[in-house]
Amino acid sequence: MAYDLNLENRxxxxxxxxxxAERYxxxxxxxxxxxxxxxxxxxSSPELSRAITHIDEAVMxxxxxxARHPERG
Incomplete structure (x- = not known):
């Protein structure tokens, strides 16, 4: 069974x-x-840099x- 990648919505x-906007x-x-x-x-370290990157990714x-699922909010 193929996973639905939902490309159109992405x-x-x-x-x-x-x-x-307020929620963002x-x-x-x-x-x-x-x-x-x-x-x-x-x-200051590679680990801190990765942690900050993960926060950035989590926010995005x-x-x-x-944005993609407004009906669920």
């Missing part, structure tokens, strides 16, 4: 719906706060979830 522009901003603010905390507490994926 590569389509999703204009913001009412209320989504809350997620970005939380990601920034966590990244700043890690930058404060952790030594969370916002994509909102």
């Amino acid at each position: 590569f389509t522009y999703h204009p913001p719906q009412p209320g989504q 901003e809350r997620i970005r603010a939380a990601g920034l706060a966590f990244a700043e905390l890690l930058a404060e507490l952790c030594p 994926n969370a916002n994509a979830a909102i």
Whole structure:
């Protein structure tokens, strides 16, 4: 059985719906706060860089979830 890659939805522009911009901003603010905390507490290192990258990816994926699935929010 093939996995549905949902390509059409992934590569389509999703204009913001009412209320989504505020949700995006809350997620970005939380990601920034966590990244700043890690930058404060952790030594500069490849591990810190990867941790920050994962936060960035998490923010992008969370916002994509909102954009791509507005009926679930």
